Amino acid sequence: MTMLLAAGLAGVMVPASAAPAPRAASCATATDWRAGTWYPAGSIVRYNGAYYIAEHDNPGYDPTISTWYWDPYSCDGGGGNPSGFVVSEAQFNQMFPNRNSFYTYSGLVAALSSYPGFATTGSVEVQRREAAAFLANVSHETGGLVHIVEQNTANYPHYCDWSQPYGCPAGQAAYYGRGPIQLSWNFNYKAAGDALGIDLLGNPWLVQNDSAVAWRTALWFWNTQSGAGTMSGHQAIVSGAGFGESIRSINGSIECNGGNPGQVQSRVTTFQNFSQLLGTTPGGNLYC
Structure with missing residues (x-):
């Protein structure tokens, strides 16, 4: 009798003899789909020239039939991103x-x-x-x-906390909201800069002049x-x-x-x- 192992999603059972496939998380590392192979969620496979991504763990279900487990995936930059980011x-x-x-x-x-x-x-x-x-x-x-910078300019001088030992070296009105999450206050510029290895306390304008820096502060x-x-x-x-x-x-x-x-x-x-x-x-x- 073949032993079965519980997979934990919707009652799916995995044959004990089925070896999991290495998870391909991008089109560059995708392999051809194989029946009976265990695919964890997020795996990307090729099937008849098209790409599919596993929405849920499954034991090698057919991507064109088991649409609850698989979604079509585009590798041309229009519907998917070869870098692996979940937003194209x-x-x-x-x-x-x-x-x-x-x-x-x-x-x-x-x-x-x-x-x-x-x-x-x-x-x-x-x-x-x-x-x-x-x-x-x-x-x-x-x-x-x-908006790249805060629109209420009247707030600008109020984002300087002079009680901090490092003060506001870029000027009292320099630490207004900037970027995707509107980073503000001198202590936040200091902490974000320290974490990212950038002198944002001394040069807060980087957040409004460099797109990657702006995004990094938001992610911080x-x-x-x-x-x-x-x-x-x-x-x-x-x-x-x-x-x-x-x-x-x-x-x-x-x-x-x-x-x-x-x-x-x-x-x-x-x-x-x-x-x-x-x-x-x-x-x-x-x-x-």
Whole structure:
């Protein structure tokens, strides 16, 4: 009698004799699909000249028949990204049709190496959910990736905390909001710069002049900072705490606990739209 091992998804059982295939996570490393081979979620295979990505773990089901387990995958830059990022350039452009040319897709992709756990942790569903959550918050902060710097210039002198031992060497009004998550305050520029190996305390203008630096500061905040909450945006999504906790980490002191329900709803609606575009679900706990 053939022994079976539980796979844990929808009652799928794996033959004990079936050896798992090495996970191909890009078109460059994809192999031809083979029946009876165990494919973990995220694996990419070739089948009759087309590419498919495993949406769920499966024991070698036919990609053209078992569409719950497999999705078509494009390797030409139109529907997929050979670099492995879960958001293609075409999807990025669809999310931000009116974006400022400063916010390049290539700048975002270049910044990903700073935080390799971003949109690569957990199942494919969770990876896509994190990308959707990050980009939805980014969209809200920048008006759809239109604004590079904070529009309320009256706020500029107020982002200098002189109690910090390093002060504000670039000038009292130099630490206003910039970039995809509108990095602001001298202490945030100092912390982000230290983490990324860039002197942002002395040269905060890099965030508005270099697309990759701007994206890296946004990823720094998303992956490491809890803000008014208890966890980072990254932790909120990969742990299942929910999108609402990512809002709390970014602007919870102003928007959460009934502070500004309209702003929260705007973020949630964008997140739901982006999740649908990326072929994932938004999960629970959407509000804060």
